[in-house]
Amino acid sequence: MRVAIYSPEVYTYGSMLIGGILRRSYKVNLIRKFDRVILLKSDVVIFSLYSTLHIIDKKIREIIDFLKKAKKRVYVAGPVSMYPEIILNELNVDGVILGEGEIITPKILEGDKEGLAYKEDGEIIINYSKEKPDLNHPLPLIPKDIGEQNIRGANVYIETHRGCLGNCTFCQVPKFFGKNIRSRDLDLIVREVKEFKKRGVKRVAISGGTGSLYNFKKSLDKDKFIELLEKLSSILGNKNLSVPDMRVDYVDEEILEAIKKYTIGWVFFGLESGSDKVLKDMKKGTNREKNLNAIKLAKDCGVKVGGSFIVGYPTEKEIDYLLTKDFIAEAELDDIFVSIAEPIPKTELCDLIIKTPKEENLVFKKYNPYLSVAEYRCYDLLVYGSSFTLKPLPPQICLNEAKKQGEDIRKITNLIYKYKKYLI
Template sequence: MILLLVNPPYDINRYMGGLAKVGWVFPPVGLLYIAAYLQKHQPTWKIRIYDAQVEERNFEEVLDELKPDIVGITCQSALVYSTLDTARVVKQKKHETLVIVGGVHASLRPQDLLNSENVDLVVRGEGEETFLEVCSAFQNQEPFAAIAGVSFKDGAAAISHNPDRIISADLDSYPMPALDLVPIEKYRISPDMRTGSRLGLIITSRGCPYDCMFCANKLLTKRTYRLRSIPCVIEEIEYYLEHHRINQLMIFDDNFAVDKKRTLALCDEFVRRGYPAKFNWWAEARVDVLDEEILTAMKRAGCSIISLGLESGNQRLLDLIKKNITLEQTRKTVEIIHKVGIKSRASFILGLPTETRKESLQTIRFAYSLPLDQVRFSIATPFPGTELWDIAIQEGCLDPDSIDWTKLSLMGGYTDFLPVYHPAGRSGRELKQLQRRANLFFFLRPKIVWGYINRIKSVDDLFSICKGFFHLVRATLK
């Protein structure tokens, strides 16, 4: 069989507006894992990946060349229309092709895709095992009724939803992503996160045990937290070093350092292998799982940046969104991060439910009072499957049957449309203005400017930082 996995066209200009030219362009990690899993279990199948973010070839030309038996498309909420259009093109070329859609949005709202005549089946949740079973059943002309974790058309119009698949605890059974199927050198991160010229990306754990109201991942992973073994992680890093000569590694876990003992052991192994001299790395973690021992070990192991989801500078709002942290914890942890010499990048959310303008300004002032190196102020955005989505519907801010999916943007302040959600008594226009000003004024402060000047080690560094600053100022003024 011939299989084509597709990351559909993504209108980054619509999603990020004036910041599009400095936005992140990540490889489609989910597709890379699925491709590797298929290659491991069905080596005779021909598997290709088409990533519209970086692909130079026309999609229709690729379809004409491969004539795939199965096309799998990944779908986030902002890509619903793009996914449906991609499915339409596939069916026009070869109607008997099986079109499968997966990803976060497909998992939570399969009907949005299956209502189209061009989508045959949806894979819900983590896709490796389910996708393999679907493809095998299709090849053998067997029904899908016994496959866990799928939704599909059963007859002319009816949609069947099979039971969820049990989440696999053995992450080591999954091979490393099939990086050879994408042009890895074409992906990029934003200038404020750039600490190297050759980027690698790795996932060392899956899931998050916490319950934040704005996050949909907890529904997909059932709030489980599963770890890859350290030897498995090291094997993948060695591949990056040998084949891609990376000098920056992004640990793309939902929540790094939840397991303290394992985190310390992983850092010790990094030191033992001399990794700090070969690359620096970035991870995302919660303030309540970090302490001085862990942070010192991470710094010694080569960690250069920690990304923190701080969300608000108001304790009432932190409790409301079920963040389960305190402002005191936040300040103490950020100060320790600064003390050990790791750069800190924090995200905050403006426009949370019931948030007043005074509380928004309190969040901005709180962010400015911390010894942070980078921030991102986003606008509260109700994604399907989250409690925030339910609140937005209850408050009459959105109609799930008529929503424009392309407007689900965290960076709505820089776009040409108003945010989908705003608290009662506030306006989308006010939130856009607050977001733009809060982001710009943070980076205009002398100590932040000086920090970026000290990061300049080459002409490429200078160009990257100047480019990022230029587009931030331009997007704010526009």
């Protein structure tokens, strides 16, 4: 059997992982761009989709319809499998591979339906699997052109662990992977990074949601995390290793000193808001003071700090937004990212959006004839926030980014309104 895995635009770690597992039994091709020859030669095509926008992407729809006319078996997998009802109503596929796919994907290809969502006589059948995979899996299937890929400065994000201790209302990670931290063996991570380097990868980013939670059991295992950084840095060099995503409540001086020594010397905190009320609504588990203290600690350790913020959260008032601007002025970040609140289906934020009248939804509510309230705040915060950083952004770039985000979030929001009966 020939299998193609299609990961649109980006070779995600998950697509490479499943490719590595399947190639033990099948001929597998991993692609990120449409390849008519590879797809037509395949018996099964798995779409590894990581964004809700993929479900309503015209090009992806056309490719799936093309494959179905060619009598191919087509499945969808990836983070979007959290909401199979939407996929099965929107896309002409044979099924949705649910959750973590290491164990169930090979079985599904042989006809097993455990871990699969599908339609039967017009009814949606959802068969969740209770099995949790061992994260110490075979080497991923690494594409020949992986070195050409650029994701926020890295060629690839690797996985060191799964799970998250947080409760953030906008995040699907705890529901997808669970709240218990499951970590991979260090020796296998090292072996994998060496293989990526052989295949042309220069810059590696450590993923997993919060890097310092690697090997977390009942508390932080700082020694293991620092050993991880030290060993990977010895392979790649500290200028080619990053740990981009960290929580302010899981760093301390020792961890930050290791980040300074063994990586590019940056951390990116999910700060989200300068308003304690909004942070509480988001269930961030932190507050303005803790965020500022973590930023100061990192800077004192010689680590540069990037911060991400969310605007347009349903409970965000004008005063909350102004508090965020005040926070940014006080924090003096080295870089800034701003996102309009995205209602990922099956998250608490999605539930809140569904219950919010459309006319009160800040991504639809007009600030002026050209921008919604959420778009204006995104634009304004990008211009204002970046003026304090190392790389101030031109207003036109900020405007284009805000309008693009607003357009995308409206598409996603309209999709969840359409399928709200499956989501609440």
